[in-house]
Amino acid sequence: MENISPTLQNIVSKYQGKPIFVIGKGPSLDAIDTSALPEGLIINLNDSERIVPGDVAIFSANWVRHSLQEHGFRSGYYLAGKPLPEEVSHEVLAPTPIELDHEDMNVLRLEKEEFFDESFVLLNAIKLALLAQKDAAEPLDVYFLGFDFSTQAASQTTKAGTDWSGTNANERAAIIAAQEHEFKQFVHYFEKADRLRLHHVGEASYSEFTPVAFNRTICGVGAPLASGPIDLKDPDRVLVVAEFTNNHLGDPERLVEMIERAKEAGADLIKVQKRDVDSFYTEEQLNSYYYSPFGKTLGDYRRGVELNDEMLELLDATCKKHDIEWFCSILDYPSYEALKRFNPRLIKIPSTISNHRDYQKALSEDYTGAVVVSTGYTEQEYVDHVMDTYKHNEAVYLLHCISAYPTPREACNIAVVGEYNALAREDKRIIPGYSSHDIGSVGCMLAVASGAKMLEKHVKLGDVDWVHFDKVALDLRTNEFAKFIQDVRIAEEMVGSGEKKILDCEHHKYAVKS
Structure with a gap:
């Protein structure tokens, strides 16, 4: 261990047994x-400290040094491929010995105690994780954040700012493909998990956590799952309610993925549609x-996007x-008969068939369970019809809705939710809500403040x-729907109970002069 600097040893020992987070820029x-990361060793690759x-x-390329000099040195210590200013705590890594300087010897170099100047800087990050595990009784968890290995135009986090690497699209594609290949080699190498457990966070086939799942499971943030x-x-x-409409496209694999992602994002219910x-x-x-x-x-x-019997069973x-x-x-009634065998607790009457x-x-x-009714493209007469038609049903979720895709802000008329909330005070079977066709989460947050107890979002x-309705829908493959639910839960928390009383957080009242 004499080749490892005391400073690096001290940093590693400070996080004995703690998880390790390797930060990229995907x-x-x-x-x-990232503000909610639990205590652990944070390793920056290249200029991800920004x-x-x-x-x-850890870095090798000269462009990284320029980026750090421009933005300031923010990490505690540097394993550097190039010299840094004297006041910056760092060590300059020696070149890789010629007998080891081959791409197919990455794993062999990984097992060498010394740190070399590696162009594939992820190798040194894993080697640092091995150093941290050396005196640990158990294997260490290593989480890779921002490693998308993407060659798309938006291949960096929006927080990264200017790309200082200077590579063109073809060079970048070749570099990233090679890096992903080597990363997967390391994943296979540590499959036994006797020293390190490597966890990729992302949307790849080898990802162990999606970002939403990582936030909830590791960081302890996000809406709790019902x-x-x-x-x-x-x-x-x-x-x-995660409103699928026909966005499953009649594809079994797509349907399953939508269900899994909606649940993971924090949805309480899933809704599909069926027609003959x-x-x-x-x-x-x-x-x-x-x-x-x-x-x-x-x-x-x-016919192509319709749920057949096999798809319903799969659902x-x-x-x-x-x-x-x-x-x-x-x-329609034939569809109702096809669904009766599932004994639904809720049935939706969409605006389409008002x-x-x-x-x-x-x-x-024939059905006395709860009904969910959207009131798009209707007036007060329809509410009267609904309350008369479903007077024997155990509950009526009355969802304000505007049948415009998307609904302009000035047309949302969220105040109607408040009117339905007033009806609910008179008839306890009524549960007010909002079926959202507007963009984003503001309309639904206002609906919560107006008394909504059910929200539908495409x-x-x-x-x-x-596909119909696609442009108003939130993408389950990104963080859009999970962020929407987070906003709803914030609104829910801020609305409170409605009971006016003095709270513990209140203070600063002037005394009355005698």
Whole structure:
């Protein structure tokens, strides 16, 4: 150990047995709450200290030195490929010995005690983790944050600012492909986990945590996940519904991924939709032009994205596996009969069928559970109809809605939620809510402040040009939906109980002069 500097030894020993966080600059870092990282050794690669200042920074390339000089040295210690100013605590690494300077000897160099000037700086980060584990009784957890190995235009976190590397697109693609290959080699090398447990945080096939899961599981932040049968009438919780519509595209794998990601983001409920395509539309409508991968008619599109019996069984089984309840917008009686076997606790009457009064009457005569009703493209007369038609149902979730995709801010009319809240005081079966077609989370936060106890928000997996509602949906493959839920929970917390009383945090009242 005489080749390891005392300063580096002291830094490592300070975090004996603690986790290690290796910081890169990939876009997934935007979705990670780095301010909530638990105590542990933070290792910066290249100039990632501009985002999360750490204990040890490791670099080789000369551009990194220029970046650090421009932005200031923020890490505690540097394993540097180039000399730094004397006042900066660092050591300059020796070149890799010629007999070891081969790409296929990365693992061999990893097991050497000395630190060399490695162009693949991640190797030295893992070697530093091994140094930290050397005197530990148990294997250490090493989390890799911001390692997306992406060659896309937005391949850096938005917090990174200017890219100082100076590489062109082709050079960058070649470098990143090689780095990802070597990283996966190390993942395989440490599969036994007898010294290090390597955890990639991101969206790759080898990722152990998504950013949302990392925030919740490791950092302890984010909306808590509901477990067990949810209390649909809990007065202290706003139910957040992940509205899938047909964004599963009739694809089983896509449906499963949406369920898993919606649950992980913190959704309370999942909603899909079901219609009997051939009886719901007229022949003229079915034959009208509509482009999709399924064909060139509306009928082709609608049949392609519809949930068949196998998909419904998969939906039910997957939701049970992940402990999240689902319900459905049921647009016609044949679809209702197809879904009865699942004994739904909720059925949705979407705005789309507000004028299908005969179907609604037939449904209410056979089903007495809770109904969720959106009131888009309707007026007060429809609310009266709903309360009369579903007077025998155990609960009516009355969701204010504007049938515009997206809904402009000036058209949201969130005050209607307050009106539904007033109705709920008179009829305890009514539960006010908001079905959101506006952009972002502000409308839903205002709805919570107005008394909403259920919120619906459209979700998707990436952009699909030919799908209805896609442009108002939040992407489950990014942090959008999880951030939306976080905003809702903040609003929920800030609204409080409504009881006016003196709180412990209050102070500063002047005494009355005698």
